[in-house]
Amino acid sequence: MTATTLTSTTRTAADAARVPLMLSELRLPTIKRLWADLAEQSNREGWPAQRFLGALLEHEMAERETRRLARARADSQLPPGKSLSEFDFAAVSTVSKAHVMALAEADSWIAQGHNLLAFGPPGAGKTHLMAGIGHALIERGHKVLFSRTSELVQRLQAARRDLRLPAELAKLDRFDLLVLDDFSYAKRDQAETSVLFELICERYERKSIAITANAPFSEWDQVFPDKAMTVAAVDRLVHHATILEMNVESYRRRAALPARRQRSAPAAQ
Ligand code: ADP
Numbered sequence: 682m683t684a685t686t687l688t689s690t691t692r693t694a695a696d697a698a699r700v701p702l703m704l705s706e707l708r709l710p711t712i713k714r715l716w717a718d719l720a721e722q723s724n725r726e727g728w729p730a731q732r733f734l735g736a737l738l739e740h741e742m743a744e745r746e747t748r749r750l751a752r753a754r755a756d757s758q759l760p761p762g763k764s765l766s767e768f769d770f771a772a773v774s775t776v777s778k779a780h781v782m783a784l785a786e787a788d789s790w791i792a793q794g795h796n797l798l799a800f801g802p803p804g805a806g807k808t809h810l811m812a813g814i815g816h817a818l819i820e821r822g823h824k825v826l827f828s829r830t831s832e833l834v835q836r837l838q839a840a841r842r843d844l845r846l847p848a849e850l851a852k853l854d855r856f857d858l859l860v861l862d863d864f865s866y867a868k869r870d871q872a873e874t875s876v877l878f879e880l881i882c883e884r885y886e887r888k889s890i891a892i893t894a895n896a897p898f899s900e901w902d903q904v905f906p907d908k909a910m911t912v913a914a915v916d917r918l919v920h921h922a923t924i925l926e927m928n929v930e931s932y933r934r935r936a937a938l939p940a941r942r943q944r945s946a947p948a949a950q
């Protein structure tokens with residue numbers, strides 16, 4: 682072995698020893714896991730250096746995206762399985778599939794902090810539709826948080842009691858879209874109403890809110906006992922908003938009907 686090859690072999694070994702440390706320091710776990718095998722393949726098959734580097738970076742980016750998606754889905758608390766591909770648009774004649782798909786695929790309304798409101802009776806598919814839009818937005822890189830309105834109100838009230846309401850509202854700011862499910866479900870007292878109102882004001886024209894509600898606006902004085910507050914809240918929510926009217930019969934009930942008919946039908950002779 683000549684002196685030159687000896688130096689080069691020693692250098693290669695020294696580099697190989699340093700690479701994992703440097704990859705840890707740079708937080709590139711996928712490249713750290715794959716580089717040795719890929720380097721061997723690359724040497725064996727005589728890849729140009731560009732191809733080797735490109736392959737490593739591609740793997741790192743793909744896994745980073747997978748991890749990001751998994752984290753965003755877990756953080757969102759969206760009901761799993763309620764995607765737009767599972768939603769039967771034919772069952773809701775008042776909602777256009779093209780319109781919903783455009784909302785799910787467009788970033789501008791989210792960037793501008795516009796809102797989305799879905800109204801309809803129980804079982805109409807409001808939660809499913811909003812969750813489907815939420816899942817689609819996560820795929821596009823947005824951050825979404827789904828919560829029953831009453832649970833979020835409890836959380837905000839607890840924060841107010843501990844004098845950390847501004848901090849709690851700021852935490853919600855990292856979500857581009859907040860889905861408040863069953864907004865009009867329960868009558869609230871003054872304290873509950875005021876945290877909800879503060880949340881709406883805080884996000885107004887900055888960050889989007891999506892709401893599902895059984896009761897239309899006319900009945901919202903049940904939601905906000907103070908009339909002036911109802912008007913102010915509705916005003917902010919609808920100022921830049923898309924409204925989806927889902928006045929259809931319960932999907933659950935309709936889905937149950939054929940089965941019930943089948944069960945009660947006389948057996949074929
Ligand atoms: P709502 O929130 O209006 O009370 P949900 O979204 O909870 O109604 O819908 C009730 C059930 O029916 C859920 O299991 C949901 O997945 C299903 N569902 C409702 N509408 C549809 C639809 N158009 N296509 C598929 N499933 C639907």
Ligand code: MG
Nearest residue numbers: 807808863893
């Ligand atoms: Mg619902």
